[in-house]
Amino acid sequence: MGKARLSTRLIRYRWLLVLLLPGLAYFVVFKYAPMYGVTIAFQDYLPFLGFDGSPWVGFKHFETLFSSPDFPRVLGNTLILALLNAVFVFPAPIVVALMLNELRVSILKRAIQSAIYIPYFLSWTIVAALTYLLFALDTGPITVLMNDLFGERFDFLADPDWFRPLVILQTLWKEVGWGTIIYLAALAGVDSNLYEAARIDGASRWKQMWHVTLPGIRSTIIVMAILQAGNLLDSKFEQIYLLTNSLNRSVAEVFDTYVYFLGITQGAYSYSTAVGLFKAVVGVALIYGVNWLARRFGHSGLF
Amino acid sequence: MALPLALVSCGSDETPADPADLGTLTLMIPLLSGDAAAPAVDSDMHKAVEALTGKKLQITWVPNSNYGDRMNVTLASDDLPEVMVVQGKLPAFVQSAEAGAFWNLTGKLDAYPNLKTENKQIELNSSINGQVYGVYRRRDPMRAAVIVRKDWLAKLGLKMPQTVDDLYNVAKAFTENDPDGNGKKDTYGLIVPKWPGVYATASPYDVIETWYGAPNGWGERNGKLVPGFDTPEFLEANRFVKKMVTEGLINPDFATLDSAKWDQQFFTGKGGIIVDVSSRAGVLTRLFKEKDAATYANFVDLTGNLTGPSGKKNSYPTVGFNGFLSISKQSVPTEAELKDVLTVLDKLSSKEGQILLNNGFEGKNFTVQDGYALGKDATVPAIKTITNDVMSFAQLGTASNGYVAYVSLPAGQFERQQYEQRVKFHKADEASAIHNPAQAIVSKTQVAKGAQLDQIIADARIKFLAGQINEAVLKAEIQRWYTQGGQDIVNEMNEQYAKIKK
Numbered sequence: 192m193g194k195a196r197l198s199t200r201l202i203r204y205r206w207l208l209v210l211l212l213p214g215l216a217y218f219v220v221f222k223y224a225p226m227y228g229v230t231i232a233f234q235d236y237l238p239f240l241g242f243d244g245s246p247w248v249g250f251k252h253f254e255t256l257f258s259s260p261d262f263p264r265v266l267g268n269t270l271i272l273a274l275l276n277a278v279f280v281f282p283a284p285i286v287v288a289l290m291l292n293e294l295r296v297s298i299l300k301r302a303i304q305s306a307i308y309i310p311y312f313l314s315w316t317i318v319a320a321l322t323y324l325l326f327a328l329d330t331g332p333i334t335v336l337m338n339d340l341f342g343e344r345f346d347f348l349a350d351p352d353w354f355r356p357l358v359i360l361q362t363l364w365k366e367v368g369w370g371t372i373i374y375l376a377a378l379a380g381v382d383s384n385l386y387e388a389a390r391i392d393g394a395s396r397w398k399q400m401w402h403v404t405l406p407g408i409r410s411t412i413i414v415m416a417i418l419q420a421g422n423l424l425d426s427k428f429e430q431i432y433l434l435t436n437s438l439n440r441s442v443a444e445v446f447d448t449y450v451y452f453l454g455i456t457q458g459a460y461s462y463s464t465a466v467g468l469f470k471a472v473v474g475v476a477l478i479y480g481v482n483w484l485a486r487r488f489g490h491s492g493l494f
Numbered sequence: 495m496a497l498p499l500a501l502v503s504c505g506s507d508e509t510p511a512d513p514a515d516l517g518t519l520t521l522m523i524p525l526l527s528g529d530a531a532a533p534a535v536d537s538d539m540h541k542a543v544e545a546l547t548g549k550k551l552q553i554t555w556v557p558n559s560n561y562g563d564r565m566n567v568t569l570a571s572d573d574l575p576e577v578m579v580v581q582g583k584l585p586a587f588v589q590s591a592e593a594g595a596f597w598n599l600t601g602k603l604d605a606y607p608n609l610k611t612e613n614k615q616i617e618l619n620s621s622i623n624g625q626v627y628g629v630y631r632r633r634d635p636m637r638a639a640v641i642v643r644k645d646w647l648a649k650l651g652l653k654m655p656q657t658v659d660d661l662y663n664v665a666k667a668f669t670e671n672d673p674d675g676n677g678k679k680d681t682y683g684l685i686v687p688k689w690p691g692v693y694a695t696a697s698p699y700d701v702i703e704t705w706y707g708a709p710n711g712w713g714e715r716n717g718k719l720v721p722g723f724d725t726p727e728f729l730e731a732n733r734f735v736k737k738m739v740t741e742g743l744i745n746p747d748f749a750t751l752d753s754a755k756w757d758q759q760f761f762t763g764k765g766g767i768i769v770d771v772s773s774r775a776g777v778l779t780r781l782f783k784e785k786d787a788a789t790y791a792n793f794v795d796l797t798g799n800l801t802g803p804s805g806k807k808n809s810y811p812t813v814g815f816n817g818f819l820s821i822s823k824q825s826v827p828t829e830a831e832l833k834d835v836l837t838v839l840d841k842l843s844s845k846e847g848q849i850l851l852n853n854g855f856e857g858k859n860f861t862v863q864d865g866y867a868l869g870k871d872a873t874v875p876a877i878k879t880i881t882n883d884v885m886s887f888a889q890l891g892t893a894s895n896g897y898v899a900y901v902s903l904p905a906g907q908f909e910r911q912q913y914e915q916r917v918k919f920h921k922a923d924e925a926s927a928i929h930n931p932a933q934a935i936v937s938k939t940q941v942a943k944g945a946q947l948d949q950i951i952a953d954a955r956i957k958f959l960a961g962q963i964n965e966a967v968l969k970a971e972i973q974r975w976y977t978q979g980g981q982d983i984v985n986e987m988n989e990q991y992a993k994i995k996k
Contacts, residue, residue, distance in 0.1 A: 238570035239590035260978060261946075328747035348750040392761065437956035438689055438749045440949070457945050458566075458585030 232465040252465035269445040273423045284370030292378045306367025307481035319433035349438040420481040421474045518550040522573040523889050525555040539883035547838045574822035585941045591627045596820045600626045608843040610898040616814035619933040624994040628818025632893040635814040636920040644795040646673035646766045651826040657801040668766040680995035683743040685765035687753035692948035696770040704810040705802045706731035709812040712932035719987045723951050772916045786911035791908040796921030801876035811927035845898045851891040852899035854884040938984035943979045
């Protein structure tokens with residue numbers, strides 16, 4: 192590619208390039224420049240001494256992390272939650288979107304859509320408060336109902352066995368409605384001629400869904416899966432933090448709360464940055480991994 | 495695409511600090527009042543404080559909620575204010591102080607009449623390994639109290655508890671003898687909420703352990719410092735609490751009860767005893783007063799620390815301070831300038847200074863009645879501004895020489911009686927206070943891992959009380975504390991302790 196051609200192209204698309212600038216500036220200022228801070232993962236960082244003055248310690252913090260007795264537990268908790276999220280939370284909006292798509296009364300469809308969006312706009316603090324109200328020992332309406340139904344005394348908030356189901360329930364309640372938006376948009380884009388053709392061939396509703404609708408939104412599902420893979424080790428900090436107590440901490444502590452606890456409350460900046468960096472590296476690896484898998488199975492990946 | 499990176503970033507400002515200009519003093523102070531604005535530079539309070547100190551003040555007010563973050567950023571920058579409110583021995587502060595960012599004031603304060611401490615123990619508590627890096631901001635050295643439903647006591651013909659056995663008996667009666675008279679067994683004795691802190695953070699458990707003779711955080715046993723949870727008294731106290739849990743004398747959701755609902759449980763008559771700071775009694779009294787101003791005096795009674803099973807009283811004190819004012823070495827480079835700054839702080843803690851910072855202007859926003867301060871009508875905008883500004887400037891008050899300003903006049907006759915009762919038993923309890931001999935000591939491992947390790951203890955304690963683990967596992971968890979780094983803390987603590995004691 193010759194120099195002249197590049198400059199012609201630059202000139203030809205100059206206004207498009209100008210439009211690109213704000214977005215580029217955003218990423219440089221807020222996403223790339225702060226990455227310089229990653230260096231403190233390899234230092235014994237002291238705010239007073241600054242980035243330049245703090246002593247370098249190589250991989251000390253990573254060694255501490257991987258040899259720490261906390262590491263297997265925190266990693267395990269994070270992975271189990273991630274897995275549960277992948278199995279229960281990821282498909283939920285797809286299922287709901289398909290169900291909404293089958294509704295023929297549009298006013299009902301829209302009413303349900305609006306109703307299930309609302310929880311998305313509540314903060315986790317409010318969701319946690321609601322959870323505490325509903326599941327309180329001996330007094331929460333759901334606890335009372337369950338106690339009566341099963342004749343046992345449920346302690347949802349303190350029992351470690353109930354921690355993960357509660358987290359998944361909260362996430363489903365709060366985020367499924369919002370998650371359906373992108374799939375509903377994809378569903379609207381499926382060519383209606385295909386349905387007509389399927390009907391002429393005698394396909395039932397179920398078969399139409401299976402052979403027309405799902406293939407129609409498959410690429411959307413794959414893109415969403417790749418995007419989510421990068422966040423696999425991310426737990427929702429506020430959600431977990433607010434639901435944690437002394438009795439369920441053994442299953443509740445995940446990387447995000449661990450980093451908060453060490454970094455913010457104990458001032459172990461370098462160590463918690465090392466943990467965060469580890470998480471990010473795993474995230475990048477997962478994105479590439481899932482992308483590779485998607486291409487491997489003959490779908491177009493994200494890149 | 496945005497990568498999920500948890501990064502700590504901060505730009506360090508490269509502008510060099512101004513050479514200390516003795517006419518102006520720069521300060522950084524947390525702004526506590528949520529709804530009020532920071533005091534204006536031309537406000538009466540700002541001008542009065544400038545007049546008192548003879549300095550022009552340049553104050554950076556930082557909202558309390560992100561004061562800690564802001565402090566870290568400020569420490570990282572090259573532009574430290576001359577005087578900074580430090581809210582406690584936070585790791586970043588300790589590391590900076592030891593690296594020489596702040597003046598070591600050990601032995602320097604006694605030369606100033608209003609900075610000379612009234613209580614050497616508290617000054618030691620506020621120090622870092624015996625080195626004083628700031629003028630501490632005094633708080634009441636004793637606050638622990640037992641708050642009991644007075645009407646329930648009266649109904650069941652019981653007296654205020656004085657010993658831990660009394661506490662058990664009253665809690666038992668409150669649980670089993672239907673103190674609210676509704677014919678149902680729907681009450682319990684002691685109310686304990688989910689405690690946000692870890693071990694040795696003035697939780698009801700910590701207080702009861704101290705009553706049982708366990709150390710307050712750390713204690714000296716056979717000349718060595720040991721963590722309080724590795725003592726027989728700790729186990730004995732928790733067996734006692736566990737017995738209360740098992741018998742239903744404590745709310746069963748003590749591990750999860752929202753601490754914001756603590757008062758409600760007492761007010762609505764679900765439980766009848768609270769072990770906490772005595773000021774909670776005032777909050778509870780207000781709740782009853784809002785409900786019925788005619789009878790509100792019949793519901794809340796309180797007393798100080800209880801006598802333990804050995805018959806000896808051990809009281810749970812506070813650390814006696816809430817942060818300190820530290821002076822930057824970089825912005826105040828010479829001894830002469832340091833003297834100048836200390837003279838200003840000395841003036842602020844004089845009687846005149848304390849009244850200005852804590853009460854305001856007599857006649858303008860408050861009047862004195864029986865030695866109490868009575869606030870003037872705060873709906874008048876001018877008075878409201880002063881009152882808000884006083885609340886902000888009170889953060890600058892140290893009173894390490896003793897509090898000599900006025901206390902606000904309690905709202906009613908009963909509140910006043912209650913307040914005087916509190917002052918009386920706090921004073922009496924000070925004699926039996928069990929101080930934490932390690933309060934001054936900052937060990938490296940403690941800073942790095944302490945909170946994480948103490949979580950092991952706090953969690954194990956709750957699990958033991960809830961019946962999730964037995965005593966053998968509790969002891970194993972205490973051993974785990976040692977093996978995961980606690981032993982290093984013990985060694986470092988003892989090393990420093992030996993140095994301080996000399």
